[in-house]
Amino acid sequence: MFLFKLVARRDCWVLMLAGVAVSCGQVVLPDSEVATIPSISRPEPAKTAIDSAYYVVQPGDTLYSIGFRSGHGYQVLAAWNGIKPPYKILVGQRLKMFDPGPEKPTIVKPSNDPGSLVRAPVEKRNSSQKKSIVSNDKKKLLKLHWQWPITGIILKNFSQSGRKGIDISGRLGQSVKATEAGKVVYSGTGLIGYGNLLIVKHNETYMSAYANNSLLLVEEGEYVEKGQKIAEVGKLASGQAALHFEIRKNGNPVNPLEYLPKN
Incomplete structure (x- = not known):
């Protein structure tokens, strides 16, 4: 037979049932019946902070x-x-995410003299070659003739945006057009704060970015023409229909108003 015993303690009752104590709505098991929860060792997540080394x-x-x-x-x-x-x-x-510095020169052992070490020859360009490379780069840059991605009022200029592009007012669903011809190198939502984002590479120096779209119409790897519809206007974090637009030169944001035609 089981032994039942009621014991009054202050504001709660304790029921002793075959060695099991039930007190104030809680069940307390004898030490021999308490299950030990195994500790789980989880590996630390890899560092993904963009500002890490x-x-x-x-x-x-x-x-x-x-x-x-x-x-x-x-x-x-x-x-x-x-x-x-x-x-x-x-x-x-x-x-x-840092400059590792110049690489050490390659050491080559000639087959006819294993004991000697020589540096691998370094290709040098003469001044005329350098000038031709610079002039070719300038020609490439001169081919860019920017146009506005949408028609609207500037809600936030380059300085107001923290020197990261401009915000242009628009209508929800309004056509967003490529400011110049180029290749789509990013199409997605992976960059925090940019929503539906498109990045178009125009040449080795310049890229343009179109953020917070409601709809993306082109994919990575696709070539787009100047003036082609590539997205539709969405909303900023404030809830206002607008496009966040950037121009990057060698990876650094520049003021788009210095490149876009004056209206």
Whole structure:
């Protein structure tokens, strides 16, 4: 038989049932019946902060989006990490977010003299070659003739945006057009604060960005023409229908009003 015993303690009753105490709505088991919850050792998540010395590539990242977000630009990150065109990166890849400095010269051992060491020859460009490269770059830049992505009033200028583009008022669903011809290098929602974002690469120096869209109409890798509809206007964080627009030069934001035609 079970032994039942009621014991009054202040404002609650204790029921002793075969060695099990029920007190104030709680069940207390004998030490022999208490289950020990095993501790689970979980690995620490990899560092993904964009301002860390290293960045671990996440799903959906591209070198262009990482360069855009960090402000370094894809060309600089490619140089720092030895990444060559078409700038492919892999999930989990660890990228240097700093200049590692010049590489040590390659040492070559001639087969006829194993004991001697010589430096690998370094290709040098003469002044005429340098001038031709500079002039070619200038020609490429001169080919860009920017147009406004949408027609609207400037809600926030370059200074007011913290030197990161401008906000242009619009209508929800209004057509967003490419300001110049180029290749879409990012199309998605992976950059916090930019919503539905498109980044178009126009040449090795300039890119344009179109943020907070309600709809994206082009995909990564697609080539777009100047004036082509690429998205539709969405809302800013304030709830107002508008487009956030940026122009990046070598990865750094520049004032779009210095490039867009004067109305």
